[in-house]
Structures are given as structure tokens and as C-alpha cells.
Amino acid sequence: MVLTRSFVRAKRPCTDGFRWFVRQFDEGGNYQELLDTMVAAGRVGDACWLLEQFGPTGEVRVVDAIEADALVFAGTLQVRGNVDVEGKLHVGGGLQVDGGVRVGGDLIVGGDLRVEGNVRGEGRVVIDGDLRAGWGVESAGDLRCGGEARIGWDLRCGGRLRLDGNAFIGLDLHSEGVLRCAKGLQVGGDIRAEANVRVAQGIAAGGSIHGAMHLEAGWGIKAGGLISADAAIRAGESLQAGEGIRAGSGYGVFAGLDVQIESWESSARVSAPEKPEGLMSGWWAGPAPC
Template sequence: MDLTQHFIKTKQPFADGFRWFLRHHKDGSNDQDLLDALVDAGRVNDACWLLDQFGPTNETLTLDHLARRHRVRGFVAVAADSVRASSGISAGAQINCAMHLEAGWGIRDGESIHARGAIRSGESLSAFETIRAGAGYGVFAGLNVQMEAWESSARVRASGRPEGLLSGWWAGARDV
């Protein structure tokens, strides 16, 4: 989707974010390039606002390594190494990770969550389709959850119980 100055202005953006857009993308931008630029610039709140206004993109974000303190959401995530986020991870289509996948909060996906290494989530894990760790690795949810909040905050939901689920409360298959 092409985003022009006029089009973004009709959505009544925050003044600071709009000034940043004018400085860095005065001739406009497509939605994925703008999302990538905002995340790279540390303007995650502006990227989340953009996703709230225009919805997720179906583009693929390919990374060699991701280690951010912020939420990543709205796209297919493909990582050539490990993915670690101290907050949460939410993707619109699928998450494929060449090694370990780890989030301090939850991991949520519109399709599937696959890693060749371990999958570790501080809170819940949720995928519409499958959750699959690599051969010999486990799936862990609720690593940062207090015992009294276990049933509501350490849930694991997918189309079927993940093989190697070692931590987390299996909440059953997702409704299709």
C-alpha cells in the first residue's frame, strides 16, 4: 500500500510521528518499508499506530538476528538465527526461526510458530495452526508467570498439542 503525506494526515497521526515521516519519507512510502524504517529507528509506538490504522501486511521480514526490547507484529517473520524479544512477538501470518525463539511476554501468530531450536515464552503461546520446536528441543510457556496466574497466563493453544511441550498449560486446540 502506498502511503502519501496526505493519506497519513487524514488518519490524524501524532505530531511527532508525522514530523518524523515528513523528514524521512517526504515522497511517501509503501507500508512495509515504512514499518521497517520505524522499527529500525526505535519508533515502535509509531509502527504499532500504523498497523492499527492500516492493518497488518502480508510481507515477509527476513532477519539474520532479532534482539529487541519491543513488540514485533504484523508480518511474516523469518529469521536466519535466533529471535529474542524482551516483550512480546505477534505476527500476522507465520513465524519461522532457524534456531531458538524466545519472548519475555507471549508469542502469538495467525498461522504457525516453527523453530529449529527451542521455543520459550514468558507468558502464553498461541498459533492458529501448529507450534513446533526443532528435533530434540522443547516448547516452554509461562516461564515468567506466577503460580496463581498459571491457568490464565501460561496457556498454549494451537491446532494440536505441540510435541515436546514441557512447560505451559495446554488449553486445547484453536477453534477453526
Template sequence: MRRRAARWQRHQGRLGHRRRADLHGGGDLRAGWDLCVGGRLALAGGAQAGQDLRADGAIECAKGLRAGGDIESQRSIRTGQGIEAGGSVRSGMHLEAGWGVRATGDIAAAGAIHVGESLQAEGTISAGPGYGIYAGVHVQVEAWHTCAPVRASMRPQALMSGWWDGGGTGSSPAMA
């Protein structure tokens, strides 16, 4: 029994967690390396991965998501709090966060992007064809410039709300 436990600990430390089915949890989930789920990831808490966090199904967390690398779902991503990625954030459908989303890469969704506060990417921010990007939906319009900034390498074409604060290209409300 002791040999099996030691092998499992080495496996966890080196590869992280991989699961081929849905993964449901009543609290927080942490993986030291990758977290890969073959189905839906649904947590009553938040999820944190040292590297990439990927799911073939939807990702739904009552709290936030954090990964040292990419965060990717073939379906929708929905969090009650924020999303932070050391790489890119990609959603096969809609992307929703109660607070904000920050990524050192791109933020992309095949559907709409809907965040309560700020939206920040070092790369680009894009929604699917015919869908919009909505930042600051939980913030009064008068406070957008401080509480709902949208930053990216270029202004998102489908930006519907939030305060565009692009690197050196000026700042303005999304509606301008």
C-alpha cells in the same frame, strides 16, 4: 527535491521498507506494508509491519513485534514483550518472548521456544530436534491454566511447560 520525496512516499506506501544491511533503532519502527532487513534488526522499542516482517539476521526488540503477515528470521527472534502475527512465526534458531506469542499460522523454531506467558497458534507449534517448548516461564505454576495456555491444532511434542489447552482434545499441565 519535491519530486524525489513524492516518489519515496509512493514507494513506501506500496512496498514497505527493504534494507540490505543491519537496521538498528532507538525507538519503535512501523512499516505500512513489508519490513525486510538483509541483516540484523535491533530496536530499543518495537516493530510493526502491515504485512510480512523478515530479517536475514536476528530480530531483537525491547518491546514487541506485530505483523499482518508472517514474521521470519534466519537467526533468533527475541522480544521483551509479545509477538503477534497474522500469518506464521518462524525462527532459524531460538524464539524468545517476554510475554506471549500468537499466530494465525504455525509457530516454528529450529531451536527452543521460550515464552513468559501464553503460546497460541491456529496451526502447529514446533521446536527443533532435541529442543523444548517452554510457556509460562514468568508465571507461577498454579496460574498456568489462566496465564500460560498453550493452544494449537495438535499438542506440541516437545511441550515442557505451560497449560495445554488444545481445541477439543482436553486440557492439562504440560508436565502431565
């Protein structure tokens, strides 16, 4: 794919960036070669801007390993070993890694991210497609997954966590910011968020669930341990906890918000060892059967 000077000018680049482009490339050049040259010259931001404007390509590159200061690639990367990038890693297509991934800056993938090992991003992590990790995923900043997320071990996010598809986490999930999931959330261990938790469908955790503000699910919430929040607990259907259900001081516990009152006994049951204080709606069913 060849990008000409007129194509780039039509995207209205900044004056400094376009002048540099003309000095380096004159009338233009091969898309990926332009990106490589920009990154080599330390103009990683310009390379990312170019990729955002002209989008991904169908090129697939297979390599043994990646070790770089920064990398911007328009196509899909398949890596037999590990990926270790000190700065930003921006891939227009998918990224498939047989080892682990460590990125010192932002990790941005326009397609699916599939990693056999661990994923660690010291900036933002943005995956437009599905996210698959055999081990854990850790992001120092915000994390967004546009597709389905399947993570074998822990998911730890140092900022806001946004999951646009179903999410399956093998062990614990911890978010320092707001946790939002547009579908269902299933976690083998504990769920903990230091802000609001909002899940469009159901939440299921093998351990405990805690939200530092409101805890909300469009369907039901089920935990093997404690369901707790520092503010209100709201479920469209049922609530079930092995150890207890506790809302914040002065807040209520709401079940069956999306269920007709006459259907509460079957579809808005509240089960826990003790009746929650501040239970405002739903059918109190007592302890769940073993």
C-alpha cells in the same frame, strides 16, 4: 553555526583529515558549508565524522527532490518528492519525504524518518528516532530503529534487525540475521528470521512465525499460522497458533516462564490444533476457539 580550527582540533581528528581541513578552511567556517565542501571533495567519511562530533543543528531545509552522489546534512530535511542518493545519506536531524527513498550506501538519520512511499537502503539503515513508511522498508545490511516502527507493507533486512520500540508491520517481516525487539512486535503476515528471535514483550503475527535458531518472547506469542523454530521456543506467558507449534529436533517448547505455576491455566495457556512435541511448561488448552 561556526566551527573554528581549535574546535575541530579539540576533537582529535586524524592527521590527514585535519591537514586537509586547514588547507581548505584555514581558521574554520560555517558548519553546513564545511560538510558540503567535504562531500563535494569526496571526503564523505570526514563529513560524517564531523557530524558525529558536533551533532545536529536546528536548521530545516525544504526541497522539491534530492538526487546526489552523497549527502551529509546537519539539520532536518523535508522533501516534497523522492530521494535518490548513490552513496551515503547522513542526516543529523529528521528526514521527511513525500515520495520514496533509495540510498546506494548507508542511510543514517539522527531523528525521525517519515516516508510516504518505499525505503530502500543498499547498506546499513540506522534511524535514531521513529521510523514511518507508508509502503515497505528494505535494508541490504543491518537495520536499527531507536524508536517506534510503523511500516505499511513488508520489512526486509539483509543483516541484523534491532528495533528499540514497538514495531507494527503491515505485511511480512524477514530478517537474514538476529531479530531483536525491545518492546512488542506485531506483523500482519509472516515473521521469518534466519537466526535468533528475541522480543522483550509479545509477538503477534497474522501468518506464521519461524526462527532459524531460538524463538523467545518475554510475554506471549500468537500466530494465525504455524509457530516454529529450529531450536527452542520460549514464552514468558502464553502460546497460541492456528496451525501448530514445533520446536527443533531435541529442543523443547516452554510457556509460562515468567508466570507462577498456579497461574498457568489463565496466563500460560498453550493452544494449537495438536499438543506440541516437547512441551516442557505451560497449560495445554487444546485448539484455540474460532
